[in-house]
Amino acid sequence: MNGMINVPIPNLTAIVPEILTAVLACFLLIFDLFVPKDRKRVVGITALVGCVVIAAVTFGYLNKHIVTFSGMFILDSFSVVLKILFLISAIVIILISLRYLELEGVSLGEYYALLIFATLGMMIMASAQDLIMVYLGLETMALSVYVLAGFMRMTDKSAEAALKYFLMGVFISGIFLFGIAFTYGVVGSTNLKDIANYIAEHGFKNPLLGVAVILIAAGLGLEIAMAPFHFWAPDVYEGAPTSVTAFISVAPKVAAIAALFRIYVEAYSLMAPYWQQILWLVAALTMTIGNVTAVLQNNVKRLLAYSSIAHAGYMLLGILAYNQVGLEALAFYFFAYCFMNIGAFAIVIYLRRKEIVGDEIEDFKGLAQTHPMLALVMVIFLLSLTGIPPTVGFVGKFLLFSAAVKAGFYWLVAIAVLNSVISLYYYFKIAKVMYMENPKVSVPFEASLSLKLTVFALGALTFIFGVYPHPLINLAQLSIKSFF
Numbered sequence: 135m136n137g138m139i140n141v142p143i144p145n146l147t148a149i150v151p152e153i154l155t156a157v158l159a160c161f162l163l164i165f166d167l168f169v170p171k172d173r174k175r176v177v178g179i180t181a182l183v184g185c186v187v188i189a190a191v192t193f194g195y196l197n198k199h200i201v202t203f204s205g206m207f208i209l210d211s212f213s214v215v216l217k218i219l220f221l222i223s224a225i226v227i228i229l230i231s232l233r234y235l236e237l238e239g240v241s242l243g244e245y246y247a248l249l250i251f252a253t254l255g256m257m258i259m260a261s262a263q264d265l266i267m268v269y270l271g272l273e274t275m276a277l278s279v280y281v282l283a284g285f286m287r288m289t290d291k292s293a294e295a296a297l298k299y300f301l302m303g304v305f306i307s308g309i310f311l312f313g314i315a316f317t318y319g320v321v322g323s324t325n326l327k328d329i330a331n332y333i334a335e336h337g338f339k340n341p342l343l344g345v346a347v348i349l350i351a352a353g354l355g356l357e358i359a360m361a362p363f364h365f366w367a368p369d370v371y372e373g374a375p376t377s378v379t380a381f382i383s384v385a386p387k388v389a390a391i392a393a394l395f396r397i398y399v400e401a402y403s404l405m406a407p408y409w410q411q412i413l414w415l416v417a418a419l420t421m422t423i424g425n426v427t428a429v430l431q432n433n434v435k436r437l438l439a440y441s442s443i444a445h446a447g448y449m450l451l452g453i454l455a456y457n458q459v460g461l462e463a464l465a466f467y468f469f470a471y472c473f474m475n476i477g478a479f480a481i482v483i484y485l486r487r488k489e490i491v492g493d494e495i496e497d498f499k500g501l502a503q504t505h506p507m508l509a510l511v512m513v514i515f516l517l518s519l520t521g522i523p524p525t526v527g528f529v530g531k532f533l534l535f536s537a538a539v540k541a542g543f544y545w546l547v548a549i550a551v552l553n554s555v556i557s558l559y560y561y562f563k564i565a566k567v568m569y570m571e572n573p574k575v576s577v578p579f580e581a582s583l584s585l586k587l588t589v590f591a592l593g594a595l596t597f598i599f600g601v602y603p604h605p606l607i608n609l610a611q612l613s614i615k616s617f618f
Contacts, residue, residue, distance in 0.1 A: 145202040148209040151192040151217055152257055158184040159250035166243025175232050177243035181250060182228045189221040199616060205325050206264035215465065215613035216260040216392050223385040223472055224253045226588055230480045231377040233582035237486055238375060240286050249381070252278035256389035263400070265314045265324040265350070268393050272310070272357070275386055276303050283374040283382070295373030302366045303356055310353020316346040329401040338405050347402055347409050350394075351416070357390035360450065361419040364443045371439035376486070376493065379435055380479035383442045388468045391446070395453050395464065406456055413454050418549050421447030425556045434482055435493045437560060438475070441519060444557065445471060448534055448550060455537035458614065463533030465610035470530035470599070474518040477592035481512050484581045484589055498564055500573030509568045511593035516561040518596045521554050525600035 146153070158181065166177050192214060200209040227249060235241040255275025262268040280303065284296025318324050320342050321332040338344070355363035371379045398409055424444030431437040449471070452464025485492025485501075502509035518527030531554065538547045581589075599606050 144204075144207075145200055148200040148202045148207060148261075151188055151195070152254060152261075154184075154188045154191060155250060155254045155257060158188065159247050159254060162243060162247040162250060166247070169243060174241040174243050175236070178228050178232050178235075178246050181246035182225060185221050185225045185228070185250070185253075189218055189225070192217050192221065196612065201263070203267075205327060206267045207261050208263040209261055210616040212392075212396075212465075212613045212616060213261040215609060216388070216468070217257045219388065219468055219472060220253050220256045220260070220385050223381065223476065224249055226472075226476055226480075226592070227377055227381045229584045229588045230380065230476075230483050232584050234375070234377050234483045234486060234585070238286055239288075240375070242285075245282070245285060248278045248282050251275075252282070252381075253385070256385055259389045259393045262393060262396070263326050265317060265326070265397070268397065269307075269310060269314065272354075272390075272393070273307065275389065276307070276357070279378075279382060279386060282378045283370055285375050285378060289373075291373035292375070293373075295370040298366050299370045302363075306353055306356040306363060309349050313346045313349030313353055316342045316349065320346070326397060326401040330403060333402070333404045338408075343402075343405070344408060347398075347405060348412065350397060351409070351412065354390045354394045355416075357386045358394070358446045359387065359420075359443045360416055360446050361423050361443070364420065364423065364446075367443055368436045368439040371442070372433060372435045372493070376435065376479055376483050379439075380476045380483075383438065383479065384472050384475050387442070387446060388471070391449050391453070391464075392468075395461070398453060399456070399461075410454055410456065413450055414543065414546055417447045417450040417454060418546060419447075420444065420450065421550060421553045425553045425560075428560045429556065431560070432495050433493055434495055434498070434564065435479075437495075437564075438478055441557065441561075442475065444553060445475070445519075447553075448531065451534045451538045451543070451546070451550065454543060454546070455534075455541040457537060457541055459533070459540055460537035461614040462607070462610045463530065463537045465613045466533055466603070466606055467530040469606055469609075470518070470526040470596075473592050473596045473599070474515050474525070474527050477589065477596060478512070478515045478519065480585065480589045480592065481508065481515070484508065484579060484585060487579055495564055495567055496574055499567045499571045501568040504573050505579070508589070511589060512568065513565055514593050514596050516565055518600065520558050520561050522558075523600060524597065526596050526603065526606070527600070529600055529603045 162177055162181055169176050195209060195214045196211060198209060252275045255271045258271030259268055262271055280296055280300045283299050284292050286292035314324055320340050321329050359367040402409060421444045424440045428437050428440035449467055452460045482493050485497050518525035521528050521531035535547050535550060
């Protein structure tokens with residue numbers, strides 16, 4: 135009939151991983167109602183199995199390219215690799231949480247549902263090809279993470295962490311929406327391809343486009359914890375449950391950086407000379423503030439929080455380089471950062487026992503005498519975070535720095551190298567007390583088998599991919615082929 139609106143039918147094949155993830159999260163909420171209070175670990179195991187199945191399904195989408203929902207959603211190798219990384223992160227966090235939540239007295243089924251909902255939001259962000267879709271994914275993720283940060287609500291620090299994270303998040307969310315509004319006001323669309331076509335045709339003389347670029351970066355800056363939006367990170371990392379801190383420090387950060395990369399490369403690529411100047415300054419400030427402030431910390435979770443801020447600065451080099459080598463390095467570093475950073479937080483959880491939180495540097499005293507293998511694995515993580523061979527962190531930093539040098543950012547690479555030297559000092563404050571001081575207490579650890587296996591597996595991967603990085607490099611190259 136004349137006058138009827140033709141509504142295109144979306145290709146639901148492209149969102150099968152997201153559908154499965156949403157179904158799993160909803161199922162966990164219902165399943166939790168029928169599980170006794172003292173057996174909530176069963177909900178976690180169910181979530182674990184579900185994530186493994188979804189990861190296997192998602193892996194089958196490699197080398198596919200589907201654009202659907204009127205160009206708002208894209209399934210390509212880059213998004214698929216990121217989704218696999220998010221699911222792997224969720225799997226690892228579940229493994230280290232099973233016993234830890236019981237020790238903290240917060241073994242509740244909704245924890246695992248919230249974790250899966252957050253993963254769903256990140257998966258949406260990875261495939262977003264429209265600013266509105268990025269915002270939907272960001273909010274889905276953020277709302278879940280706010281609750282997770284305050285999951286130990288009976289403690290003041292956890293409640294404070296959740297409140298600070300929420301208030302900062304609401305403020306930055308508004309800034310991001312202003313960026314979307316300015317873009318729509320100029321272009322008449324929020325689709326990344328439409329924005330790129332508009333700039334190619336009309337140029338970027340309209341100052342509102344420049345404002346939009348800054349506001350969008352600021353909106354994602356909260357999750358990236360890049361300067362000057364890093365203030366929330368230390369308090370949230372310290373106050374949140376350690377397993378949640380491990381999750382926040384990796385997955386949301388990677389999702390936000392990936393979204394920023396896709397927005398800048400696909401929508402604002404012709405404005406690169408302008409946003410590169412801004413990101414140059416932001417990257418330098420982020421890595422410097424993170425490393426210098428970390429030197430002053432005695433709490434390991436706060437120390438790793440500032441370390442995480444510094445690593446956000448390193449990862450921005452991949453976007454700044456804006457070449458094939460830089461994007462490969464960025465994709466590689468996502469996996470490297472996941473292994474070594476979650477591994478370091480997992481060891482903090484390993485040290486948790488009765489009346490000892492395990493997050494002070496003093497709690498690591500004499501660890502090499504009582505648990506030499508655990509101390510060795512911690513040293514591997516510290517070496518990798520510093521960027522010393524033969525670890526995966528060294529390979530990641532080498533690739534990022536090489537890409538930045540190739541792009542001509544010599545001074546920024548010099549700043550990054552100097553910051554890596556500074557980081558050596560505060561990382562090895564932990565190594566010093568492990569190997570050069572006597573044990574503080576003799577209370578036995580209560581680590582579960584799943585935590586032990588996870589810690590040593592992450593340590594092995596951090597070392598193996600440092601010696602033989604080719605499988606990860608090949609995966610990184612595969613992930614960005616759709617951009618070149």
